Amino acid sequence: KISEAQHYLEQYWLLSKDNKRLNYQADAARQLAKMYQQQGDVKKSLEYYQHYFECARSEKDNKNRKLIDKARVIVGIAKADLNMDEHIKKTSNTFTNIKPLLEWKSKTGEKK
Secondary structure: OHHHHHHHHHHHHHHHHHOOOHHHHHHHHHHHHHHHHHOOOHHHHHHHHHHHHHHHHHOOOOOOHHHHHHHHHHHHHHHHHHHHHHHHHHHOOHHHHHHHHHHHHHHHOOOO
């Protein structure tokens, strides 16, 4: 059952967070993100993928560059997935939607 597995993964996430075990937090966050993605909850999936990246990046004792790079790419893909509908809507009729598309693009290029 997904809900039962999800419950145990959330418990794993909380325990690893309480014990400040970043590698375990990263593992739990990645698994939860995958589950939420499979359920179609893209926003919640992105939230956990961001936790995954932050945990991988913050690990001091056992820092793994490949894991950090992989997490960074996955977060980028999840962000793109979250914004896909908006992007498709703005590009579906490019001739009439060129102004909103350019406005959107100029906003996404700005540093926060």
